[in-house]
Amino acid sequence: MGVLLKGVTALAGALAGAVLVLAALYAFPFRHVNRTEHVLPAFLAAVPDHETYRLRLSGDLVSVSTSPTPAIFPNRPAGTPPLVEPNVSMGLALITHIRDADNRIVGFATELEAAHEDSSFLRGRLMTHTTWTVVLPGRGVLFLYQTEDNWTLVTRFLLPSLLKGDPWHGRWLHLNTLGPLPQGYGEVIAGTGVFAGRNGRFVEVAELRGFQPDAIFEGVMDLLVSRDHAEGK
Numbered sequence: 001m002g003v004l005l006k007g008v009t010a011l012a013g014a015l016a017g018a019v020l021v022l023a024a025l026y027a028f029p030f031r032h033v034n035r036t037e038h039v040l041p042a043f044l045a046a047v048p049d050h051e052t053y054r055l056r057l058s059g060d061l062v063s064v065s066t067s068p069t070p071a072i073f074p075n076r077p078a079g080t081p082p083l084v085e086p087n088v089s090m091g092l093a094l095i096t097h098i099r100d101a102d103n104r105i106v107g108f109a110t111e112l113e114a115a116h117e118d119s120s121f122l123r124g125r126l127m128t129h130t131t132w133t134v135v136l137p138g139r140g141v142l143f144l145y146q147t148e149d150n151w152t153l154v155t156r157f158l159l160p161s162l163l164k165g166d167p168w169h170g171r172w173l174h175l176n177t178l179g180p181l182p183q184g185y186g187e188v189i190a191g192t193g194v195f196a197g198r199n200g201r202f203v204e205v206a207e208l209r210g211f212q213p214d215a216i217f218e219g220v221m222d223l224l225v226s227r228d229h230a231e232g233k
Contacts, residue, residue: 036175036205039184043203047226050202052101053109053134057208057217060097062108067091074214090115098134107136116147126151127178130186130204132223140193142225144202146186149178153208161211169210169218176204176221188227200227 044050055061064073067089068082075082083091092113100106109132116127132144153174161168177186181201188200202225210218 035178035184036173039177040175040203040205042183043185043201043224047201047224050224050226053107053223053225054099054101054103055096055109055221056099057206057219057221060099060105062095062097064095065093074216088114092128098136107134107139109134113148118147126154132204134223134225136193140191140195142191142195142227143189144186144223144225145180145189146177146202146204147179148176148204150176153206157208157211162213165213167210167212170208172208174206174208176206177202188225191227195227198227200225202226 063080064076065080065083066073066075068084083089094111096109097105098107098109112131113128116129118127126149128148130146130148134142157168178184181187185201185203188202191198202223204223206219206221208219
């Protein structure tokens with residue numbers, strides 16, 4: 001009995017310790033989670049003539065395929081096969097309409113995500129390699145790459161809502177982009193049409209206005225793109 005009690009006590013202690021660690025990680029002010037307040041204003045000041053490509057989270061998505069485990073986005077339309085193969089099971093493949101800054105549909109885009117090797121629970125990073133292909137008929141195609149972090153989105157909004165089973169409504173602005181450029185921006189990799197021969201930078205910004213426990217988002221996501229310098233200059 002004494003051994004059993006010691007075992008139970010040790011287990012209880014381990015669980016309590018785990019809870020304390022989780023609570024500390026939840027509350028710890030990781031420096032990179034404050035980038036919306038610092039990196040986004042710097043980007044807007046540096047490139048005031050950027051172009052905006054927008055999608056409405058509740059209405060513009062055409063299809064989404066992600067892992068079969070609980071994920072940020074549900075697979076859609078209903079019956080869409082999930083990404084089950086080991087090499088892609090931690091990914092996301094999305095097709096969406098794209099709008100301009102005046103909310104007119106001007107094209108469509110794909111977003112492809114793969115889990116990033118630098119993701120770390122202890123460092124407060126839930127990262128992905130993210131590639132966007134933005135197709136704008138009559139103008140051309142943009143190819144964008146970024147590293148992305150969703151630590152705050154998951155820990156502050158999604159998990160509490162899912163655990164409590166309650167919807168969330170409000171307004172939360174968040175810079176999803178973490179890099180790879182040293183300023184914290186993503187890269188314009190290439191382009192066709194009017195975008196050919198240009199490189200540049202961009203950021204992905206989400207404005208979340210609501211979240212339902214069945215993983216339905218309300219809000220918008222903007223790609224703010226600067227292609228203001230020609231390649232080689």
